[in-house]
Amino acid sequence: MHIHDVIVIGGGPCGLAMGIELAKSGLDYLILEKGNLTESIRRYPRRMRFFSTAENIEIGGLPFAISEVKANRNEALQYYRKVAGYFDLKFKLFVDVDRTEKQPDGTFLVYSNDGQVFQSKKVVLATGYFDVPRMLNVPGENLPHVSHYYDEPFKYSYTNVVLVGGSNSSVEAALELYRHDAHVTIVHKEADFRTKVKYWLVPDVKNRVKEGKIHTRFNSITKEIEPGRMLIENIETGETEWIPADFVFLLVGYLPDEHLLFRCGIVLDPLTKVPTFDPETFETNIPGLYLCGTVMAGVFTEKIFIENGRDHAAAIADHINGRDVRKVKELIDRI
Structure with missing residues (x-):
């Protein structure tokens, strides 16, 4: 050899x-x-x-x-x-x-x-x-409509897309999906987006949230994923909520x-x-x-x-x- x-x-x-x-x-x-x-x-x-x-x-x-x-x-x-x-x-x-x-x-x-x-x-x-990818270890994480990698927006137009995470990957995907007619919700365990988000994206995403074009669930964690919906829990109040989720991207690193x-x-x-x-x-x-x-x-x-x-x-x-x-x-x- x-x-x-x-x-x-x-x-x-x-x-x-x-x-x-x-x-x-x-x-x-x-x-x-x-x-x-x-x-x-x-x-x-x-x-x-x-x-x-x-x-x-x-x-x-x-x-x-x-x-x-x-x-x-x-x-x-x-x-x-x-x-x-x-x-x-x-x-x-x-x-x-x-x-x-x-x-x-x-x-x-x-x-x-x-x-x-x-x-x-x-x-x-x-x-x-x-x-x-970092795993959340929640039921439904391996379902076919769930991914730890985001690719492009065109497949997801006019669908309910949930993005888990508050860093660059989640913010960039949210903005691109919103601009291609997806209904976007960001779920993040912290009270706001991560401080390391690219500075030129911050005003864009926060303005879209303020306008109601991108939805957020801060202080929230994923509990379970099922076809068409996802269960989240607010870590401050303990309240749970099912949100629509045709596609889920777990962009947590x-x-x-x-x-x-x-x-x-x-x-x-x-x-x-x-x-x-x-x-x-x-x-x-x-x-x-x-x-x-x-x-x-x-x-x-x-x-x-x-x-x-x-x-x-x-x-x-x-x-x-x-x-x-x-x-x-x-x-x-x-x-």
């Missing part, structure tokens, strides 16, 4: 940034991606626009040249595909990794769910967090795949799900196994984005190449 220097698991922006750094170092690497390149971005709402400006989600030093300040989903997909081609990155698509195992000789075996096996000296997990991390031997905090890793080298409790990007965030996914996750790649490449990043950091601090 061919032994790569490094296998990168995950072909999102951070995984691609990792591949670029490894390519620059002249290492023999391979990126394994369970879907296509930047699969998580492909699954974003089709009209989504990034919160970050274009230069903040660039990788490899290649300019992200667009006419607007912030990129939309399609522009990002095109950009990252072109970056991968420019650097001639080595990847294998539609390989769903099940686990890694460190061998007595120090190398790693990487097993996929379809029976493929790869071998490398080092492994970098850059799997992000978009594949594992996503998590890194803790089960994959566990199967790779990485120790996680039982409460926060934050994995064990060195904050300067990003090496885990398994020597030679690294984390890159949001996969290291545990439940705190809002703390790591493309713009800071992409920087992990350079530090990991330095450590793999034997460069003492601590001494470099100390030198920079003295300067």
Whole structure:
């Protein structure tokens, strides 16, 4: 079996940034991606626009040249595909990794769910967090009209749509659905929308709520979902209410795949799900196994984005190449 220097698991922006750094170092690497390149971005709402400006989600030093300040989903997909081609990155698509195992000789075996096996000296997990939605664990959550991902508005015109959550994804979906003639209700456990909602969306959604064009049930939680309706409870009064729900989107966030991390031997905090890793080298409790990007965030996914996750790649490449990043950091601090 061919032994790569490094296998990168995950072909999102951070995984691609990792591949670029490894390519620059002249290492023999391979990126394994369970879907296509930047699969998580492909699954974003089709009209989504990034919160970050274009230069903040660039990788490899290649300019992200667009006419607007912030990129939309399609522009990002095109950009990252072109970056991968420019650097001639080595990847294998539609390989769903099940686990890694460190061998007595120090190398790693990487097993996929379809029976493929790869071998490398080092492994970098850059799997992000978009594949594992936060579950409400309520009756009816798995019904066919319920989803943890919103796509586009056209299917839902003239229907009753309930959005659970008060962050960007819920607000953006509500505004788009309302403008395509859906009857929209937002259910959120807090007293108002989350403070991290994109600033340009806040006046829009609040004005639509004031006009009665988007309905809200704040301080409310989901208790049960049935075909055509949903039971909610006001957490202040304890009162319950059935509301019409032809379609339900549970947009309450996503998590890194803790089960994959566990199967790779990485120790996680039982409460926060934050994995064990060195904050300067990003090496885990398994020597030679690294984390890159949001996969290291545990439940705190809002703390790591493309713009800071992409920087992990350079530090990991330095450590793999034997460069003492601590001494470099100390030198920079003295300067």
